Amino acid sequence: MAAPDGGEGPAAGPALWAEVRALLPDAEEGLTLALSGEVEDCVLPLLRRARGLLYGAAGRPGGPEADAMRRLGDVLCDYSWEKLNVGPWRERVRIDPPPVPAVQPEEALPRLHCPSLEHFRDNYLIPQKPVVLEGIIDHWPCMKKWSVDYFCQVAGCRTVPVELGTRYTDEEWSQKLMTVSDFINQYIANENSVGYLAQHQLFDQIPELKEDISIPDYCCLGEGEEDDITINAWFGPEGTISPLHQDxxxxxxAQVFGRKYIRLYSPEDSENLYPHESQILHNTSQVDVEDPDLVKFPNFGKAAFQSCILMPGQVLFIPVKYWHYVRSLDISFSVSFWWS
Incomplete structure (x- = not known):
């Protein structure tokens, strides 16, 4: 450590050393070394050795103890520098996301490639069974065009509501109006922040985006008109969670880019899923699906579930009132179609 007069350590001069010594406890034992558990074990003996040298050099600023302490200080500084710079700093302060869940064969959702309208109606819509459909959105222009950069180009100046926080049931969750560009810069590019763009009118506001998608043909099996179908955009970073809920x-x-882990529970298991008692959140479970408190929610373990990792180009059919939990595994953009 450089001294104010340009020298180094205790050898810098008796006057400076006297000032430093005046700041220290009288006895070596008074200079405690209280370190956090994150400090590696090899550091503490070095610091104890430096403390002993420090007090041994108290009366001899230019003695051998001072030289040894200077060398030991260089070792500690070099070690600290190496630990701080072996990787990007943001990787050190960032909390790593949970690993990608393993979907077991017995819980995996069925997958179908371009089923006929009749097959889908008879085997999934009428009996209300979830299924992953493949090949039905491959022709959408968005599958080749959409990216984070593309959204900046076509929608960057648009002001949209953004949900701030990992999930809407968290106490710190809030909403904020901002431009799409600001949202991308603050919450997509920044790995330490979590925000989610959940927009029900995005495609009406930006015709260029609406032209890149189309309503799935299977929606014609519903009772409503095409104008009654609600199209939603879901855009957010890795780690964003939609708590277990039903619609x-x-x-x-429909998954455009990125991956999502999704778990589904039948409405028949509603009592085992512990919905919130408040009217506002009555459609949302109190249980943290991937880390459940089985002491507080003992019957949750009885509920059977199906799951999948929804990949780009796949479309998940979620029957009405089916409970579903969603976690983004990457920067993700999805489009959902709500229909009756």
């Missing part, structure tokens, strides 16, 4: 309409969730 009052049928849902086609």
């Amino acid at each position: 009052p309409q049928q849902n086609f969730l």
